[in-house]
Amino acid sequence: MKKIEAIIRPESIDVVRSALGVAGITGLMISEIEGHGKQNGVVQQWRGEKYKIELLPKIKIEIIVKDKDVEHISKVIIENARTGEIGDGKIFIYPVDEAIRIRTGEKGEVVL
Numbered sequence: 636m637k638k639i640e641a642i643i644r645p646e647s648i649d650v651v652r653s654a655l656g657v658a659g660i661t662g663l664m665i666s667e668i669e670g671h672g673k674q675n676g677v678v679q680q681w682r683g684e685k686y687k688i689e690l691l692p693k694i695k696i697e698i699i700v701k702d703k704d705v706e707h708i709s710k711v712i713i714e715n716a717r718t719g720e721i722g723d724g725k726i727f728i729y730p731v732d733e734a735i736r737i738r739t740g741e742k743g744e745v746v747l
Contacts, residue, residue, distance in 0.1 A: 636731040
């Protein structure tokens with residue numbers, strides 16, 4: 636099993652979530668986060684004054700999937716979150732050693 640952690644733009648979440656549903660993903664976690672990548676924030680202007688926003692709003696999606704589904708789910712996220720601009724986000728993939736359903740005690744991929 637693998638954990639896919641995707642950091643995307645907030646305005647992309649509805650499209651990405653719908654696409655993941657079509658791809659068969661029924662369980663996911665979504666968090667509102669702040670951060671920055673290489674761009675190190677943005678400079679904006681308001682009432683003639685410039686100011687720098689260092690931490691930008693982002694959405695983090697966490698999904699646990701079977702090993703065979705990692706490539707497909709990653710492609711779905713990329714296709715639906717990409718704008719071609721700086722700040723589109725990143726995807727991180729981690730190994731998951733075990734999963735346990737608390738209610739029944741079941742273990743392994745069956746809990747997904």
